[in-house]
Structure formats: structure tokens, C-alpha cells
Amino acid sequence: MASAIPIMAPPGTVAAAAAGDDNNTLSTPAAANAWTSKAPGPVSKSSAALNASAKPVSLTNSNKTRTCRNIVIHGFCKYEGKGCEFNHDVNKPAASIPSPELSKAKLHVNSPIFKPSNLSSGSVKADSINAPEFVPKSSQDATSLAGVAYTESRQMAHPYASTMQSSLMSSMNNLSGSFSQFGMNDMSMSGPMQGNYYGEGSVNNYYYQGSGAMLHQPLQYHLYNTPLPHVSNLLPHQKTIHGFFISDSLREELHRKNEMILQAVNAQEYGLPEELHEYHSLYPLDLTQEKSTEVFGYQSSVYKSMCSVDGRTYALRRIEGFRLTNELAMQTIEGWRRIRHANIVSIREAFTSKAFGDHSLIFVYDYHPCSKTLYDVHFGPQAQLASQVVVGAAKNTDHIIHERILWSYLIQLTSALKKIHSAGVAARLIDPTKILVTGKNRVRLNCCGIMDMLTYDSAPNIAHLQQDDILNLGQLMMTLACKSLTATHSISKSIDYIAQHYSQDMKNMILFLMSQPVPMKTVDQIITMLGPRVLQEINDVQNANDVLESDLGRELENGRLARLLMKFGFINERPEFDMDPAWSETGDRYIIKLFRDYVFHQVDEAGLPVLDVAHVLTCLNKLDAGVDEKIVLMSRDELSCLIVSYREIKACIESAFRDLSKSK
Numbered sequence: 315m316a317s318a319i320p321i322m323a324p325p326g327t328v329a330a331a332a333a334g335d336d337n338n339t340l341s342t343p344a345a346a347n348a349w350t351s352k353a354p355g356p357v358s359k360s361s362a363a364l365n366a367s368a369k370p371v372s373l374t375n376s377n378k379t380r381t382c383r384n385i386v387i388h389g390f391c392k393y394e395g396k397g398c399e400f401n402h403d404v405n406k407p408a409a410s411i412p413s414p415e416l417s418k419a420k421l422h423v424n425s426p427i428f429k430p431s432n433l434s435s436g437s438v439k440a441d442s443i444n445a446p447e448f449v450p451k452s453s454q455d456a457t458s459l460a461g462v463a464y465t466e467s468r469q470m471a472h473p474y475a476s477t478m479q480s481s482l483m484s485s486m487n488n489l490s491g492s493f494s495q496f497g498m499n500d501m502s503m504s505g506p507m508q509g510n511y512y513g514e515g516s517v518n519n520y521y522y523q524g525s526g527a528m529l530h531q532p533l534q535y536h537l538y539n540t541p542l543p544h545v546s547n548l549l550p551h552q553k554t555i556h557g558f559f560i561s562d563s564l565r566e567e568l569h570r571k572n573e574m575i576l577q578a579v580n581a582q583e584y585g586l587p588e589e590l591h592e593y594h595s596l597y598p599l600d601l602t603q604e605k606s607t608e609v610f611g612y613q614s615s616v617y618k619s620m621c622s623v624d625g626r627t628y629a630l631r632r633i634e635g636f637r638l639t640n641e642l643a644m645q646t647i648e649g650w651r652r653i654r655h656a657n658i659v660s661i662r663e664a665f666t667s668k669a670f671g672d673h674s675l676i677f678v679y680d681y682h683p684c685s686k687t688l689y690d691v692h693f694g695p696q697a698q699l700a701s702q703v704v705v706g707a708a709k710n711t712d713h714i715i716h717e718r719i720l721w722s723y724l725i726q727l728t729s730a731l732k733k734i735h736s737a738g739v740a741a742r743l744i745d746p747t748k749i750l751v752t753g754k755n756r757v758r759l760n761c762c763g764i765m766d767m768l769t770y771d772s773a774p775n776i777a778h779l780q781q782d783d784i785l786n787l788g789q790l791m792m793t794l795a796c797k798s799l800t801a802t803h804s805i806s807k808s809i810d811y812i813a814q815h816y817s818q819d820m821k822n823m824i825l826f827l828m829s830q831p832v833p834m835k836t837v838d839q840i841i842t843m844l845g846p847r848v849l850q851e852i853n854d855v856q857n858a859n860d861v862l863e864s865d866l867g868r869e870l871e872n873g874r875l876a877r878l879l880m881k882f883g884f885i886n887e888r889p890e891f892d893m894d895p896a897w898s899e900t901g902d903r904y905i906i907k908l909f910r911d912y913v914f915h916q917v918d919e920a921g922l923p924v925l926d927v928a929h930v931l932t933c934l935n936k937l938d939a940g941v942d943e944k945i946v947l948m949s950r951d952e953l954s955c956l957i958v959s960y961r962e963i964k965a966c967i968e969s970a971f972r973d974l975s976k977s978k
């Protein structure tokens with residue numbers, strides 16, 4: 315454009331101007347583009363030649379009001395005050411009449427995007443033109459934008475392009491809450507996302523606040539929590555959903571037990587044999603590192619294990635480093651195998667093995683999942699922690715074992731001893747570490763029969779051993795009553811302590827158990843002394859039994875309902891049956907379908923689904939009972955109603971199910 319040249323420099327100075335301008339290259343692609351399209355150095359030289367023959371341009375006064383393009387483009391004009399007639403003061407309002415060149419120019423150089431804030435300084439260096447505000451966020455975008463057109467509204471995408479965008483952003487912030495805190499100000503408003511940020515309710519602030527802050531674990535749908543007070547303190551006629559199922563504690567306990575039965579470890583990692591006689595999948599139950607030889611005289615370990623013969627889980631007790639010299643010792647187990655008692659861990663068999671790399675004697679007992687030893691329960695770390703907490707409490711007697719529990723233990727262990735002594739053997743191990751607690755206050759004598767085999771050669775006197783059993787029982791009771799493992803070291807002090815904290819009966823009982831046999835004490839004497847306490851124990855056991863039975867009853871209902879639901883599933887909407895697509899739309903099946911809608915697909919006045927489990931359970935229970943109560947079933951188009959009784963619906967279900975079963 316020849317007409318543009320005189321504007322760049324005064325006449326006669328064009329070549330010099332062009333040479334000077336060569337140094338002032340703009341680094342922004344847009345500006346560079348603009349510049350090369352106008353008059354870069356080499357071009358200007360040829361232009362100068364052209365200009366030499368060109369008609370002198372007449373400059374009018376109006377030029378004084380027009381902003382010098384050198385100022386606009388380069389930020390300064392080296393001919394300011396040296397003959398350049400154009401306006402060099404950018405603070406002065408620019409020419410009210412835009413230059414024809416500017417108005418015609420495709421690239422609108424007056425756009426604010428090209429105005430660095432320090433333009434007016436007049437001492438702008440070429441480097442400072444590279445100020446960050448001229449660098450588009452994405453060079454790719456900038457390149458494309460430079461080539462397209464700055465006059466288009468697309469320049470709005472540039473964060474510095476105009477104040478309009480920032481005002482729009484601020485109004486957006488006002489509109490939709492404080493998006494800025496989520497870093498949304500940086501987001502381009504163009505593109506399909508734009509609608510999302512303006513869309514009402516499409517952005518949930520809490521979602522953004524929550525995201526990344528917490529990782530949610532998958533829900534475990536089989537777990538039930540206890541009902542909260544505000545929903546559990548109901549009127550007598552009201553019931554919570556928990557009322558329909560077994561108690562949470564029992565459910566959890568059963569789950570834990572099932573989980574424990576299925577626990578497994580890699581045998582190689584734990585240095586365990588893959589197979590041991592008929593047993594496999596050994597899992598160590600003894601969690602303590604140090605192994606005591608105090609009880610058996612040998613180190614012992616316990617493993618949960620699966621029997622490959624019957625598929626059941628057993629507890630294997632291994633006596634380490636024991637070489638059985640007399641085969642006859644194995645026969646002692648026979649007497650124990652016949653003993654079955656609620657307070658004895660039953661023994662199944664015994665065998666020797668070298669699978670562990672030594673001579674081991676293995677005893678196989680019934681497995682009681684999640685059981686703890688009496689020692690763990692009352693003297694273990696957890697028990698000690700609990701007693702420390704309670705010692706600081708108001709009553710320092712709170713940490714002692716409740717007398718009723720002590721009587722319960724005594725009754726159960728006496729009952730076990732009665733069975734053992736009646737079988738002509740002796741327990742020989744009444745030790746807190748060898749009594750298992752397998753349920754709430756439920757104790758069982760463990761490790762029966764081991765001592766008989768380990769001491770077979772010494773031919774012990776059974777009568778004496780039975781007297782020792784009674785003495786050991788007394789020592790155990792004293793240890794528990796004083797809650798001290800050293801209580802038997804100072805008997806008189808311990809008896810005083812027991813007299814202070816327990817009833818006279820308890821003290822007398824412990825004194826009797828620990829007294830010298832005159833001439834012989836028997837378990838029957840203990841039972842006579844226990845008399846009234848036994849009645850209390852029977853009462854407690856039966857009450858607990860009632861609770862469990864009622865829990866079982868609830869699950870029984872659920873089992874019934876599950877079967878009913880399965881029938882529903884089989885019948886409802888089976889279009890293919892009997893090659894008749896209308897099978898479930900006619901006759902009995904239609905009533906069942908409407909009943910299904912009545913039970914599960916009810917909606918409230920607002921048309922929202924009613925999710926009332928109590929309604930479902932009530933309907934299904936009435937259906938299963940086949941009561942005469944009538945209900946109104948409505949067709950889906952709400953044009954017809956059927957009044958039917960639960961008895962009739964039950965008959966329909968039975969007949970439809972019969973149809974299906976006949977077709978097999």
C-alpha cells in the first residue's frame with residue numbers, strides 16, 4: 315500500500331525510517347503479521363525507491379490530530395519533533411476522524427490488545443514490547459487468531475483482550491456464586507462448556523469442594539448400622555427397619571466368624587507346610603512372637619486348618635520338638651474323643667509329623683472362630699487398657715470382673731469338670747491361657763488330653779490329678795476375682811480382697827476350692843454349693859436363648875419373603891412363555907403384575923416413587939399368610955380398578971407358578 319508509506323516517515327526520510335524500523339521487530343505473531351503486511355525493512359527500501367518517484371503527499375492540519383502510526387506500532391517515533399506532523403501524544407484524544415488507512419485496514423491496530431500500558435513513556439525498548447501481556451496463553455491459539463482477524467469477536471477469548479470480558483467474568487461470578495475459588499476465572503467462555511457454567515444448578519459448589527478432598531471407599535451393603543436415636547425412639551406401634559432383621563451385634567459377630575473361617579495365608583511365606591496329614595491351608599492363630607514352655611514344658615503353636623476329608627475347619631495344636639516314644643500313648647486320646655460337652659473344646663485326633671522339619675505332636679481340636687483365651691479377655695493388653703481407663707473413674711471397683719460373670723465361669727467350668735471326672739480322666743490344665751472364650755461369657759476348656767499324652771510314661775494318679783483340677787479351679791477363680799496373675803502368691807491378702815469386693819458365698823467357694831482335701835473333694839460338692847447360682851445361670855442362658863430364637867424368627871421371615879420374591883421374579887413379565895406375549899398381561903398373571911406395581915411401584919402425590927420397605931414387608935407378609943384383607947389394584951393407565959384379597963392374589967401366584975413348573 316503505497317499510501318501507507320508517507321505515514322511511516324516524513325518525506326525524504328523513508329529509507330532511514332525503514333532502516334530504523336528494521337530493528338523494531340515485534341515478537342508477537344499478531345503484531346509481526348501486521349507489520350510484515352505493511353512495510354518491513356526490505357519492502358520499505360523498495361518502497362522508498364518507489365516513493366522517490368511518487369507524488370509528494372500533501373499533509374494537512376488534520377494530520378496533527380491523527381495518532382502517529384509509529385507510536386501505535388512501535389511505541390515511539392524517531393521523527394517526533396523532527397518533522398513528523400502526526401500526533402505523538404497518545405493521551406490526547408485520537409483523531410475523531412479515523413484515517414482512511416486505519417478504517418480500511420483489515421487488522422485493526424487501534425484495538426486495545428496492541429496497547430501496552432507503558433506506551434506513553436516514549437522510551438519503550440523493543441524488548442519491553444515482549445511484555446507478557448502480548449503473549450497469548452496458548453501460542454497455538456494466538457497463531458490461529460493472528461491469522462484470522464482481531465476485529466472478530468474471537469479476540470474475546472484472550473484474557474487481556476478487553477475489559478468487557480473481565481466485566482462479563484465478574485458478572486458471571488456474581489451470578490453463579492463464587493466460581494473464582496474453583497479456578498474457573500481462567501476458563502475460556504467459548505465452546506460448549508460455557509453453557510454449563512451459566513446453566514442453573516449445573517454446578518454444585520459442594521461437588522467441587524468435595525472432589526479430591528476425600529476418597530470414598532466402596533460401600534459395603536451388607537453392613538447395617540444401629541438406628542440413630544431420633545429414629546429409634548418411636549411410638550409403640552412404630553417399627554424401624556432394623557426391627558425386621560437380626561440384631562446388628564449378632565450379625566456382625568456372625569460375619570466376623572465367617573470371615574475368620576475363610577482367612578488364609580501363603581504357606582511358603584510363613585514357612586508352613588502345604589499339607590499336614592489330612593489337613594491343608596494352615597493359618598497361624600498364635601499371634602504372639604514369644605512362645606512359652608510354661609504350660610506344656612514344650613513350645614506350642616496353634617493353626618487353623620481345613621480337613622481334606624470332611625472339608626471342615628479345625629484347630630491344630632502343635633507341640634514342637636516332641637518325640638513320641640511310646641505308641642500306646644496315642645490311645646489316651648480315645649477316652650477324650652468320646653467326651654462331648656458344651657464347655658470343652660472337643661478333640662478329634664492326634665498324630666505325629668515331621669512336616670515342620672522337626673518331631674512335632676499334633677492335636678486336632680474343634681475350631682471356634684474369633685475365640686480368645688480367658689487370659690486375653692481379662693489380662694491381655696486391651697483388658698489392661700480398659701481397666702486403666704476405669705481406674706481413673708469414680709469407683710475404683712469398676713475394673714473388677716462382675717460377680718455374676720465369675721459365677722457363670724465357675725458353673726461352666728464345674729460342669730466341664732463334672733463331665734471329665736465322670737469319664738475317669740482329669741483336665742490337668744485349668745489355666746487362663748488354656749480356657750477359650752467362644753462367645754459372650756461362654757468358656758470352654760481347651761487343650762484337653764495333651765498332658766495325658768505328654769506325661770504318659772509317668773503313669774499319673776487320676777484321683778490326685780482330679781483333686782488338682784479342683785485346686786486349679788480355685789486358683790483360677792482367685793486370679794480372676796483379684797484380677798491379678800500373682801494373686802495366689804499371697805492367699806490371705808487375696809482372700810481379704812475378695813471378701814471386700816465379692817459376696818460371702820464367693821469367698822467361701824474359693825476357700826473351699828483351695829482348701830486341703832479332707833479326705834477328698836468332689837465336683838458334686840462344688841455343684842451343691844453352687845445350687846441357687848446354677849438356677850440363675852439356667853435362667854440367663856434361657857433368656858439368651860430366647861433372644862437368639864427371636865432373631866432366628868426374623869431371619870425365618872426374611873427367608874420366606876426371599877422365596878416369595880423369587881417366585882415373583884419367575885412369573886412377572888415373561889413374554890416368551892407358552893409363545894404368548896400376553897401371558898403376563900392376562901388372567902391371574904395380570905393381577906400379579908398389578909400387585910407387583912402396588913407393592914413396589916407406588917408413587918406419591920407429586921409422582922415421586924414411594925420407597926417404603928415397611929410397606930413392602932407388610933404386603934409380602936400378608937400375601938404369604940393369604941389374609942382376607944382386600945386391596946385396590948389400579949391398572950397403569952388408571953382406567954380400571956380391581957378389588958382383590960391377599961388370599962386371591964396368593965392363589966393367583968401359586969397357579970401361575972404351577973404353570974411355569976409344569977412346563978419344565
Ligand SMILES: Nc1ncnc2c1ncn2[C@@H]1O[C@H](COP(=O)(O)OP(=O)(O)OP(=O)(O)O)[C@@H](O)[C@H]1O
Nearest residue numbers: 599600606616629679680681682683685686687747
Ligand atoms: N480350638 C481353637 N479354636 C479357635 N481358636 C483357638 C483354638 N485354640 C486356640 N485358639 C486360638 O489360638 C490362640 C493361641 O492359643 P494358645 O493356647 O497358644 O494361647 P497363648 O495365650 O498363646 O498360650 P501360650 O502361652 O501357650 O502360647 C488363642 O488366642 C486362641 O484364640
